[in-house]
Amino acid sequence: MGILVPLAERVWVIPGGVNIGVLANDDRQIVLVDTGLNESSAKKALKVVREELGGDVVAVLTTHAHADHFGGNATVVKRTGAVVHAPVFDEAYLRYPLLQPALLFGGADPLDTLRGNFLLADPSPVDVLVEVGLHEVAGITVEAVPLYGHSPGQLGYVAGEVFFCADVVLPESVLDKYRIPYLFSLTAHLKALDRARAIPHRVGVSGHGSVLEHGQLNDLIDRNATLAHRVADAILELTVEPQSAETILEGILRGFGAPVNDAPSFYLLQPTVFAFLSHLHRQGEMTHEVRDGRSLWVRA
Numbered sequence: 671m672g673i674l675v676p677l678a679e680r681v682w683v684i685p686g687g688v689n690i691g692v693l694a695n696d697d698r699q700i701v702l703v704d705t706g707l708n709e710s711s712a713k714k715a716l717k718v719v720r721e722e723l724g725g726d727v728v729a730v731l732t733t734h735a736h737a738d739h740f741g742g743n744a745t746v747v748k749r750t751g752a753v754v755h756a757p758v759f760d761e762a763y764l765r766y767p768l769l770q771p772a773l774l775f776g777g778a779d780p781l782d783t784l785r786g787n788f789l790l791a792d793p794s795p796v797d798v799l800v801e802v803g804l805h806e807v808a809g810i811t812v813e814a815v816p817l818y819g820h821s822p823g824q825l826g827y828v829a830g831e832v833f834f835c836a837d838v839v840l841p842e843s844v845l846d847k848y849r850i851p852y853l854f855s856l857t858a859h860l861k862a863l864d865r866a867r868a869i870p871h872r873v874g875v876s877g878h879g880s881v882l883e884h885g886q887l888n889d890l891i892d893r894n895a896t897l898a899h900r901v902a903d904a905i906l907e908l909t910v911e912p913q914s915a916e917t918i919l920e921g922i923l924r925g926f927g928a929p930v931n932d933a934p935s936f937y938l939l940q941p942t943v944f945a946f947l948s949h950l951h952r953q954g955e956m957t958h959e960v961r962d963g964r965s966l967w968v969r970a
Contacts, residue, residue, distance in 0.1 A: 674722045675881065677873050681832045688738050689875055690715050691731070691827070691834045695809045698725035702752075703827055703834045704733055704877070705742030708787050712742025716749060729807045731800070732756040733836035734824035735763030737770065739877060741787060743794035755798040755807055757814075759823035764794040774937040783933040800825060815869060819859025820852065826866065833871035838862050839890045841879030849928040850901060851894070852938045856949035863895050901926070905946050906955060912966040919943045
């Protein structure tokens with residue numbers, strides 16, 4: 671990390687484990703799109719824009735409230751006084767980051783092993799709530815696009831010909847490594863993939879992976895959508911007879927070879943399976959009942 675890659679006039683990206691977008695106005699005031707995982711990523715981003723652009727950060731546009739995307743917010747704010755813009759709904763997670771591991775753990779006090787910086791960021795202030803549509807920050811107009819699904823309120827940001835599309839798609843390297851991506855809502859995610867496909871752009875910047883030309887983004891949308899449908903089909907195959915969510919989860923993890931070896935990886939995929947179950951139930955392809963003290967799911 672540390673190389674400023676130009677994408678369009680006054681639009682750049684700092685590539686890394688999480689890609690950080692950079693926008694500049696006429697006065698060399700800088701707006702970051704996400705800040706990365708932690709203090710280290712934030713410090714590197716600040717150093718890059720100061721040394722290569724001669725400006726300083728005045729605002730942060732947060733795409734969604736996962737710790738690897740807003741973990742550097744607190745450092746940026748402390749060092750620059752930047753104004754933080756965040757999506758509606760997700761903003762609560764920025765202010766109260768314990769919500770994320772707690773919700774993954776069924777709404778209870780989470781295990782200490784779920785409190786690492788990958789799931790639990792430092793709290794971030796939220797100064798401005800971003801609604802869908804045109805949004806102005808530091809005199810720069812961007813379009814906020816709803817890409818809900820990976821998180822409840824995830825937004826993409828379109829700056830001219832550049833589409834910062836957050837985690838609506840994950841690159842093939844991530845899909846190959848983790849097999850099944852985390853989702854809050856499959857129903858919303860499938861709509862977000864269709865919406866992302868329709869966004870006019872020349873360059874796409876996802877939260878992870880390489881910069882994408884228009885055709886490359888569409889190819890990745892296809893790959894992510896195909897994987898989602900494969901998981902849904904596998905769940906239907908596992909539920910010819912009534913099954914508990916725990917049994918379904920075990921079958922999916924084994925069937926897709928997901929590398930689940932610790933609490934964070936397990937508790938990211940447990941609610942993901944529930945996202946699939948609620949979608950299939952909503953579509954009329956799954957029924958649910960509570961019987962003999964068990965929550966059971968069966969293919970309709």
